Amino acid sequence: MTIPSQAESAPDDEREVLLKVEGLVKHFPIKKGLLQRQVAAVQAVDGLSFDVRSGETLGVVGESGCGKSTMGRLITRLLEPTSGRVEFQGTDITHLNTARMRPLRRDVQMIFQDPYSSLNPRHTIGTIVGAPFKLQGVSPEGGVKKTVQGMLERVGLSPEHYNRYPHEFSGGQRQRIGIARALALQPKLVVADEPVSALDVSIQAQVVNLLDDLQDELGLTYVIIAHDLSVIRHVSDRIAVMYLGKMVELADRKDLYSKPMHPYTKALLSAVPVPDPKRRGVKSERILLRGDVPSPINPPSGCRFHTRCWKATQICAVEEPPFLTLETAHQVACHHPENAPDQAPEDTQLLSVAKEAIDVVSVTTAADAAAAEVQEGGASPEAAPKAPEGSSAAEGPKAEETPKAVETPKAGEATEAAEGSKAVEAAKAAEAAKAAEAAKVPKAAEGLKVPDAPKAAEAPKAAESAEAAKGRDAAKAPAAPVASEVAEVPEAGEAAVAGESVEPEKGSGKAE
Numbered sequence: 196m197t198i199p200s201q202a203e204s205a206p207d208d209e210r211e212v213l214l215k216v217e218g219l220v221k222h223f224p225i226k227k228g229l230l231q232r233q234v235a236a237v238q239a240v241d242g243l244s245f246d247v248r249s250g251e252t253l254g255v256v257g258e259s260g261c262g263k264s265t266m267g268r269l270i271t272r273l274l275e276p277t278s279g280r281v282e283f284q285g286t287d288i289t290h291l292n293t294a295r296m297r298p299l300r301r302d303v304q305m306i307f308q309d310p311y312s313s314l315n316p317r318h319t320i321g322t323i324v325g326a327p328f329k330l331q332g333v334s335p336e337g338g339v340k341k342t343v344q345g346m347l348e349r350v351g352l353s354p355e356h357y358n359r360y361p362h363e364f365s366g367g368q369r370q371r372i373g374i375a376r377a378l379a380l381q382p383k384l385v386v387a388d389e390p391v392s393a394l395d396v397s398i399q400a401q402v403v404n405l406l407d408d409l410q411d412e413l414g415l416t417y418v419i420i421a422h423d424l425s426v427i428r429h430v431s432d433r434i435a436v437m438y439l440g441k442m443v444e445l446a447d448r449k450d451l452y453s454k455p456m457h458p459y460t461k462a463l464l465s466a467v468p469v470p471d472p473k474r475r476g477v478k479s480e481r482i483l484l485r486g487d488v489p490s491p492i493n494p495p496s497g498c499r500f501h502t503r504c505w506k507a508t509q510i511c512a513v514e515e516p517p518f519l520t521l522e523t524a525h526q527v528a529c530h531h532p533e534n535a536p537d538q539a540p541e542d543t544q545l546l547s548v549a550k551e552a553i554d555v556v557s558v559t560t561a562a563d564a565a566a567a568e569v570q571e572g573g574a575s576p577e578a579a580p581k582a583p584e585g586s587s588a589a590e591g592p593k594a595e596e597t598p599k600a601v602e603t604p605k606a607g608e609a610t611e612a613a614e615g616s617k618a619v620e621a622a623k624a625a626e627a628a629k630a631a632e633a634a635k636v637p638k639a640a641e642g643l644k645v646p647d648a649p650k651a652a653e654a655p656k657a658a659e660s661a662e663a664a665k666g667r668d669a670a671k672a673p674a675a676p677v678a679s680e681v682a683e684v685p686e687a688g689e690a691a692v693a694g695e696s697v698e699p700e701k702g703s704g705k706a707e
Contacts, residue, residue, distance in 0.1 A: 210250060211248065213249045213384055213416050214246060214247040214270060214281075214416075215281075215282040216279070219243040220242060221262075221276055222236040222237065222239070224236050225237065237492055238440050240266050240440050242440075243441075244442070245435060245442065250414060251416060252417040253435060254421065254430065254433070255421075256437070257437035261488070262491075266420075267420055268388075271305045272288055272299075275290075276289055284383075304378070304382040308389040308390070308393070310366060310369035310372070311369065314361040319359060321344075321357040323361075324375050325340070340357065343357065346379055349375070350375045350378075350409075352371055367398035367401065370390060371405070374402070374409075381413055382415070383416060385418075387417060390402060390419070391403060392421065399426065406430060417430070419431065428452060432447070433447055434451050436451075438488075438500055439488060440494070440499075442518065442528070443500065444456060444527045455533060456532040457528070457533070458500070458506055458529070459500050461482065483553060484553055489502060496512060496513065497512045497513050498514075498529070498530065503552050504552055505552045506531045508539065508546060508549075510530055511531075516528045
């Protein structure tokens with residue numbers, strides 16, 4: 196997506212002023228009670244003044260709820276203004292009725308934000324796009340059907356879509372149908388209310404490029420309302436910034452993006468990501484505005500941005516700044532503008548809300564974060580010598596090959612290990628004794644010769660002799676030590692008691 200050059204267009208002084216707006220106001224009344232008396236009003240648009248020249252594109256940006264869409268409906272006379280003046284080609288259209296406004300609808304059209312709700316689902320595409328010809332009583336050459344099919348083909352659709360219904364199309368195709376309907380009568384002014392906000396990025400680029408091509412082909416004048424500052428920068432010649440029903444800055448595209456004057460504009464531009472590989476490693480600051488936009492029912496006094504501005508002084512809270520031209524084609528409403536002389540130099544004391552109005556965050560790339568970590572470590576990865584490839588001597592031992600240090604056991608752990616080893620040895624000795632006993636018993640049984648047919652009287656004797664032999668072998672085998680006796684060492688007091696109970700005391704020859 197390339198930004199079109201502004202040098203190809205004619206100078207502003209040579210262009211005809213197509214639309215002129217002065218002091219435009221729209222308040223929506225809030226009524227309560229049985230008699231429906233007005234108790235308050237939503238100040239959606241409050242005192243807008245600007246003009247649009249023939250063949251140019253004016254972009255309007257701002258936060259949600261600032262009055263952009265209401266302004267678009269006012270200049271197309273879809274809403275009745277509360278006060279102010281709207282002129283189209285020198286004709287005051289502010290309070291024209293429906294009958295007198297109908298002929299001007301041919302020259303002023305609007306592209307609505309939502310393509311799903313702006314098309315009648317019961318009508319075919321041919322009926323929707325051909326409706327302006329029927330309402331205006333225009334009979335184009337070749338018939339309405341042929342003209343509508345040609346318009347569909349011009350916006351990137353097929354002439355075969357003439358008999359289809361809106362539900363058969365995607366979001367991008369529905370937006371193209373809305374553009375075809377708005378351009379059917381070849382108007383002079385088109386107000387596009389966020390024409391690409393409901394589309395994905397690839398379809399956004401197609402629709403934006405389509406609007407550019409149609410402007411060059413048909414000589415259209417656009418007022419484009421959008422949230423995306425990148426889209427506005429691509430299509431606009433001049434950009435207006437709105438905040439809470441007021442226009443705070445109006446300038447050429449190049450001047451607004453290079454040196455914004457209003458603090459609110461500067462905060463908006465700081466939030467725009469710049470996909471430029473040349474800016475890799477360059478730190479940028481992000482201005483985060485604290486709090487929400489004040490209510491349009493009860494807006495702040497003075498400058499409406501002073502509750503969120505970091506440069507607000509006493510005059511900002513009391514006096515509303517005028518919309519002045521500080522440089523060529525650059526208008527701003529601010530007492531203390533950026534990149535321009537201060538309009539209230541005598542007032543220098545900041546308000547208490549100004550000191551806590553914003554948070555300035557430094558945004559760094561991943562490469563910057565890695566470099567900062569290396570510097571904190573005391574060495575840079577470039578300064579570390581690299582070992583030549585293929586040389587094993589230069590390479591240090593790997594982490595897996597490094598031998599682990601032998602840990603010295605503690606005193607308690609050594610005692611537990613010794614006691615455990617003694618218990619294991621005692622268990623092994625007991626098992627060996629049992630195995631020897633089991634091996635000797637069969638041999639004793641083999642030594643006994645049992646007669647083939649022993650008598651009934653000799654059978655008990657043979658059994659008794661076998662049991663006696665078994666008892667002799669068991670007496671010869673040493674007794675297996677018990678694991679608990681081997682592992683436990685008796686204390687001195689216990690040994691003395693055991694000795695007194697077994698051996699008689701020496702030196703006592705008398706019998707009691």
